[in-house]
Amino acid sequence: MAKKSFIEANSISFSYPSYDGVIPPLVLDGVSVSVDEREFVAVLGHNGSGKSTLAKHFNAILVPTEGNVSVSGISTAEEAKLFEIRQEVGMVFQNPDNQIVATIIEEDVAFALENLGVPPMEIRERVDDALKKVEMYDYRLHSPNQLSGGQKQRIAIAGIVAMRPKCVVLDEPTAMLDPRGRREVMKTIRQLNKELGITVIIITHYMDEAAMCDRVVVVDDGKVIMDSTPREVFGSVELIKERGLDVPQVTELCYELKKEGFDLPECVLDEDECVAALEKLLKGGENNG
Amino acid sequence: MAESIIKTEGLSYVYSAGTPYEHRAIDDINIDIEKGSFVGLIGHTGSGKSTLIQHLNGLIKPTAGKVYVGGEDIWENPKDIRKFRFKVGLVFQYPEHQLFEETVYKDIAFGPKNMGLSENDINRRVREAAKHTGLTEEYLEKSPFELSGGEKRRVAIAGVLAMQPEVLILDEPTAGLDPKGREFILSEIKTYHERTGATIILVSHSMEDVARFASHVLIMNHSKVAMYGETREVFKRVDELCEMGLEVPQISRVFAKLREKGIDVPESVLTVAEAKEAVLKLLEKGGEANA
Numbered sequence: 164m165a166k167k168s169f170i171e172a173n174s175i176s177f178s179y180p181s182y183d184g185v186i187p188p189l190v191l192d193g194v195s196v197s198v199d200e201r202e203f204v205a206v207l208g209h210n211g212s213g214k215s216t217l218a219k220h221f222n223a224i225l226v227p228t229e230g231n232v233s234v235s236g237i238s239t240a241e242e243a244k245l246f247e248i249r250q251e252v253g254m255v256f257q258n259p260d261n262q263i264v265a266t267i268i269e270e271d272v273a274f275a276l277e278n279l280g281v282p283p284m285e286i287r288e289r290v291d292d293a294l295k296k297v298e299m300y301d302y303r304l305h306s307p308n309q310l311s312g313g314q315k316q317r318i319a320i321a322g323i324v325a326m327r328p329k330c331v332v333l334d335e336p337t338a339m340l341d342p343r344g345r346r347e348v349m350k351t352i353r354q355l356n357k358e359l360g361i362t363v364i365i366i367t368h369y370m371d372e373a374a375m376c377d378r379v380v381v382v383d384d385g386k387v388i389m390d391s392t393p394r395e396v397f398g399s400v401e402l403i404k405e406r407g408l409d410v411p412q413v414t415e416l417c418y419e420l421k422k423e424g425f426d427l428p429e430c431v432l433d434e435d436e437c438v439a440a441l442e443k444l445l446k447g448g449e450n451n452g
Numbered sequence: 453m454a455e456s457i458i459k460t461e462g463l464s465y466v467y468s469a470g471t472p473y474e475h476r477a478i479d480d481i482n483i484d485i486e487k488g489s490f491v492g493l494i495g496h497t498g499s500g501k502s503t504l505i506q507h508l509n510g511l512i513k514p515t516a517g518k519v520y521v522g523g524e525d526i527w528e529n530p531k532d533i534r535k536f537r538f539k540v541g542l543v544f545q546y547p548e549h550q551l552f553e554e555t556v557y558k559d560i561a562f563g564p565k566n567m568g569l570s571e572n573d574i575n576r577r578v579r580e581a582a583k584h585t586g587l588t589e590e591y592l593e594k595s596p597f598e599l600s601g602g603e604k605r606r607v608a609i610a611g612v613l614a615m616q617p618e619v620l621i622l623d624e625p626t627a628g629l630d631p632k633g634r635e636f637i638l639s640e641i642k643t644y645h646e647r648t649g650a651t652i653i654l655v656s657h658s659m660e661d662v663a664r665f666a667s668h669v670l671i672m673n674h675s676k677v678a679m680y681g682e683t684r685e686v687f688k689r690v691d692e693l694c695e696m697g698l699e700v701p702q703i704s705r706v707f708a709k710l711r712e713k714g715i716d717v718p719e720s721v722l723t724v725a726e727a728k729e730a731v732l733k734l735l736e737k738g739g740e741a742n743a
Contacts, residue, residue, distance in 0.1 A: 208630075209630040209631070209632050209633070210600070210601070210602055210629065210630045210632075210633055211600065257628065311497055311498070312497060335628070338627065338628045339627060339628060341496045341497045341657045342496065342657055342697070342698060342699040343496050343497075343697045344497065368629075368630050368631065371702070407630065407631060407632035408630075408631055408632075409631040411702060412660065412701065412702040412703040412724050412727075413702055413703065413706060415724045416703060416706075416724050416727050416728060416731075419724065419728045420728060420731060420732075423732065425735070434702060434705055434706055434709070437706050438706055438709045438710060438713075441706070441710055441715075441731065442710060442713055442715065444731070444735070445710070445715050445717075445731070445734055445735070446715065
């Protein structure tokens with residue numbers, strides 16, 4: 164038998180409970196997706212596509228109505244194993260203000276560890292370590308209400324990092340931040356993945372963030388419609404737009420020019436690639452003349 | 453010079469004056485906004501944007517300086533301040549949190565009712581505003597709390613549109629929406645702008661959106677106005693904007709880099725469509741030279 168992935172969802176379906184006798188629609192409809200350790204995966208989809216519902220299946224906040232999800236081989240339907248699963252897979256939500264519980268930053272980061280019964284000396288060590296990793300150690304004795312949105316979100320991430328999980332799932336962690344906050348948070352998330360080897364699953368509406376990941380999963384109408392590298396996914400400009408999503412501006416420009424018959428690379432993802440491609444195209448023209 | 457709709461003179465505001473937390477949120481703001489313009493207001497968190505917009509319809513009384521709406525000093529007679537709140541409509545961030553009525557209809561009707569309009573007028577305005585924000589008839593009798601986040605936001609915006617303000621200020625109306633939802637709200641605002649000639653002030657973190665919709669851009673930095681001018685002129689100053697921690701549209705950055713490399717592309721390219729046109733033009737020239 165093939166080696167099992169770290170997180171595996173096998174043809175899962177999900178609908179929220181019915182009320183007033185109305186049968187609710189399927190939010191997830193036969194989704195299969197697997198994530199390996201150390202992967203950096205983006206999940207895209209428009210509002211209502213089912214992507215947040217899918218993310219909540221990765222640490223057993225929700226369990227599927229049909230099919231099954233396993234984390235390190237443990238089924239999320241096993242209630243007795245909930246703690247184990249949630250220590251492996253931590254979750255960060257959109258609104259930083261809803262996730263902070265304590266009045267002093269280091270106490271907030273320690274909250275989960277206290278609940279898990281980690282010995283005090285070790286809590287001290289893990290909290291300091293986590294705060295250093297998100298570059299917020301100097302603020303450890305401050306009150307969270309004086310922080311910017313980006314800083315609060317990094318505190319929320321530190322709270323998860325302190326639990327030493329294998330995986331962090333982030334549900335639109337930058338949606339409420341300004342560009343500076345977004346940059347800070349994305350930098351932190353990349354470090355988690357590249358330097359600490361933590362598996363990252365990020366749900367986002369920002370195409371430039373998705374373009375940074377190793378892999379992009381597109382969810383539409385409760386189904387996975389694409390699952391590939393950013394280059395492949397954003398290469399399908401028409402399909403992406405059809406599904407109410409977008410591609411980075413540089414990708415769109417090169418796609419449009421290619422359509423006009425100019426010689427450009429298959430799918431351009433970032434600024435530098437675009438500058439290089441256009442430089443070649445335009446200087447090439449000049450040389451001919 | 454066209455008619456001025458909003459003007460400030462030496463406008464300053466200090467939070468918690470006389471305490472250790474004293475903070476000058478806006479400092480000597482002098483702006484003059486033309487009637488009918490579409491202004492993008494940009495600045496990172498803490499730059500003073502929100503404090504500024506709350507002065508423009510009298511929600512905050514300035515520590516120093518004056519605010520004029522349509523040439524009138526809004527604080528000349530503090531009892532008349534309500535008049536200016538109807539003229540200058542403000543849609544807050546995450547306005548869906550402010551819905552409170554039993555039905556969508558009643559929620560949208562709240563503003564017009566307070567203006568003392570007749571039932572007929574209210575009815576007409578509610579329906580118009582609902583139509584403007586893409587809410588069909590069937591929504592009007594629903595409870596706002598049954599709706600999705602995006603739908604709630606449309607109800608909240610409709611509530612301000614129903615007052616038919618001469619100036620419409622929106623504080624990050626697209627925050628947290630997906631690209632489709634963002635596009636919808638922005639195009640509705642644009643339609644409202646074109647149809648009514650109202651002045652729009654759009655607070656946004658998205659330079660791309662501002663580049664596409666705004667005729668003018670106002671940049672706030674450290675409690676002061678850092679730049680104010682036509683969109684194209686402001687976005688030419690790529691380096692300064694980046695220094696302030698702001699982001700110019702990705703495509704503008706690419707074109708700035710191409711210029712640095714000595715390629716003669718236009719100085720300010722704001723959208724993908726413009727970029728494409730610019731590249732095609734250059735290639736055409738090259739082609740002609742070949743011929």
